[in-house]
Amino acid sequence: MELEKLFLKRQSTREYCEKPVSDDELREICRLAVLAPSAVNSQPYKLYAVNGEKAREFSKFVQVLGGNKWAAACPSFIVIEEGKPGIVERAGQRFLKTEFVPIDIGILSAYIVLAAENMGLQTCIIGLRDEKAIAAFLGAKENTKYPLVIAVGYAPEGYPVREKKRNPLDETFTLVK
Ligand SMILES: Cc1cc2nc3c(=O)[nH]c(=O)nc-3n(C[C@H](O)[C@H](O)[C@H](O)COP(=O)(O)O)c2cc1C
Numbered sequence: 001m002e003l004e005k006l007f008l009k010r011q012s013t014r015e016y017c018e019k020p021v022s023d024d025e026l027r028e029i030c031r032l033a034v035l036a037p038s039a040v041n042s043q044p045y046k047l048y049a050v051n052g053e054k055a056r057e058f059s060k061f062v063q064v065l066g067g068n069k070w071a072a073a074c075p076s077f078i079v080i081e082e083g084k085p086g087i088v089e090r091a092g093q094r095f096l097k098t099e100f101v102p103i104d105i106g107i108l109s110a111y112i113v114l115a116a117e118n119m120g121l122q123t124c125i126i127g128l129r130d131e132k133a134i135a136a137f138l139g140a141k142e143n144t145k146y147p148l149v150i151a152v153g154y155a156p157e158g159y160p161v162r163e164k165k166r167n168p169l170d171e172t173f174t175l176v177k
Contacts, residue, residue, distance in 0.1 A: 013122035014070040016153035021076040032115035036108045039100035044083035051076040061133040062126045062149055074151040082145035109148050116152055124151040
């Protein structure tokens, strides 16, 4: 898909039809997404694709504080697990006062949603989640971090592509020359 069309079509989708997402589609999204850049190529993350019956169970962990109720009907999720900071991240934190891991994870999630949209799938990045419950579900240590979850599925027929609401470019962009 042409890049601008892809950017305009990608949106946070909060309604999904029953059409399932295949395991291969989820794997392909992740295969493409890990082409994302990261600080010193540290790739400080792991990806889990939750599909089928397990996704029904998983959806409870993103329906917290009364939010994300739409997730109950989402057929699959990609979960980003935060990796341990490597030497670069630790140096970044110490000397540059910069946390590179969340930056890398943000870039990765952008790649995930755009790769999915390009394959005809819709997504929603989810920050509202119960990390402890996700860790227990995945059999990980209680303090493992899951900064973002991505809902993946097919929007129902006729689900509108909303106009993008963004700040005027002049508020965000300055040309320096
Ligand atoms: C880090 C992050 C966390 C988000 N968390 C949620 C969430 O928990 N639930 C939700 O419905 N949308 C969530 N969103 C989606 C944003 O609300 C959405 O991207 C924004 O309003 C712009 O709309 P668009 O994605 O349709 O262009 C999140 C987005 C980001 C980047």
